[in-house]
Amino acid sequence: MELSMNLVIKIAIFSLLASPLVACSQVKKESSQKPNIIFIMADDLGWTDLSSPNTSLGNGSKYYETPNIDKLADQGKSFAYAYAQQNCQPTRASLITGQYATGNQNGVYNVGSLKRASKGVITAIKPHTQNNYLKEDCISMFKTLKSVGYHTAWFGKLHAIKTEEHASTYLGVDYNLALRKETNATVNGVKVKHEFFAQNDDNKGWVFNHDLLKPYAQPYDSAYIHNVLEPLKNGNDPWQLEGTPKHLTDALGDAVIDYIKDRSIKDAPFFAYIPFHAVHVSILPRPDLEAKYTSKIPQDPRHNRADYAAFVELLDQTVGRILNALEDPNGDGDTKDGIAKNTLVIFYSDNGGFMGPTDNRPLRLRKGTFYEGGIRVPLIFRYPGVIHPNTVNKTQEVHAIDFYPTLAEIAGAKLPNPKIHEVNGKSVMPVLKEETDALDDKNELFWHFPGYMDVRNMPQSVIHYRHSNNQHYKLFYRYEDESYELYNINNDISETTNLLSGSPNQEILDVALIMNNKLREWLIKNNAPTGTWTKHQEIVPYPLKDGINKYKN
Secondary structure, eight states: OHHHHHHHHHHHHHHHHHHHHHHHHHHHHHHTOOOEEEEEEESSOOTTOSSOSTTTTTOOOSSSOOHHHHHHHHHSEEEEEEBOOSSHHHHHHHHHHSOOSSTTSOOOOSSSOSEEOOTTOOOSEEOOOOOSSOOTTOOOHHHHHHTTTOEEEEEEEOOSSSSTHHHHHTSOOSEEEEEOSEEEEEETTEEEEEESBOEEETTTEEEOSSGGGGGGOSOOOHHHIIIIIGGGOSSOOGGGGTTSOOBHHHHHHHHHHHHHHHHTTSSSOEEEEEEOOTTSSSOOOOHHHHHHHHTSOOOBTTBOOHHHHHHHHHHHHHHHHHHHHHHOTTOSSOGGGOOGGGEEEEEEESSOOOBTTBOOTTSOSOTTSSSHHHHBOOEEEEOTTTSOSSEEEEEEEEOGGGHHHHHHHHHTOOOOOTTTSOOOOOOOHHHHTTSOSSOTTOOEEEEEEOSEETBTBOSEEEEEEEEGGGEEEEEEEETTTTEEEEEETTTOTTOOOOTTSSOOOHHHHHHHHHHHHHHHHHHHHTTOOOOEETTTOOBOOOOOTTGGGGGOO
């Protein structure tokens, strides 16, 4: 009896001593667990193209329907002042490198080249010759996340790199499904190119333009419609699709979901970069969704194209499928294996909407310009337990260059040595965690364009500056005629009133002078190229330090 009691006491003492150690060990394990990261990027989705009011200060579409992305916004934090570059390739280059194009940075200013003046137009400036692709020695965001144990993946649009292989060989992508939207196939002995839909190649069967997508290229059958499309239907009839070719957006969603299922049972965290081709022209949506909008009466004076609305909702349904896969990776209905709580999801667009298919009002103009309609985009972050749900930040400006340092901080990774690879962006984690509404040392954004792009862009530099009382201003400087434009974005979201026209008061001149000098200093510091004058071959100068003085009375 005495021996038994001593044994009980020893067991009790051991339990008391051991329990805190076990608890501490569990806490340490949980706190050190790195989050998975999913970065979803739409192509050409405008600021007003979502139906959520969170991402556009209440200016969302009343015709397009995006219930799944809206739900993501309800569960996360949206940024009202989110920006990109003016078109696809430079945004992607900035995202992957954390750099502007200027000087010794990534060097990608435009899609194709800076020599895209409209035919027959005589240009005053000989444009700078840009890099069309990222340098092989760049230290990409993928490499930085890999350095702390992340498995990396790319699903979707191949841009900023020359070939799909380059994503693996010098960017550090482990699972590489980078591809173009065109599918090349030989049909009845003739080579055929088609956008967005799988084709039945004579020798290969149903294909997309990437071998890893072949398992997902089969036409829609009853099982797929019942199991995959039916749960997401929203007034559309997916059974209209039975036997028709698979859409690339659906196939990419299939591949991402299988990747999530596979990685959910692995120890290493993952980073999945998902740059969809939707909703870029050509506007080729799924037929069942187009049928839905064809019969829907538009209630929004800006938006009325059924094909574009259908394309937007196809993107939305695919995003919904990815979010559902995080909740239930193996799809068995039991969410105990879910990884959503430990996954940061980001939704973003690469530039503003392309006018014609959509309308960016109240923002001015469109993709390709540095007015708000060309560069202001929707942005959502969701990270359960870290980011407060259903919140909107109306102060902090965020640009493509800021994702690299933000994700590095979340992952616990060090940024590259700035002497080797300088990251221009800044982490917005303090804002995401609501430690502050805005960063005091991050109140400027810059755009520089040393060339031409049809009627939309010409040699110019732009600064977005958050002044006192959180007033957001944009100053444009045009190199050909040394002219300026200044707008207060808070009061004039449509950029209709150039504050330097007429007789600007001293307060406006003071703001313009501050912005001009900040822009000039940035251009000089970054050795930004400006091209040469066509007539006398001299280098085009930066804006003058006192250039604003000409607007004084």
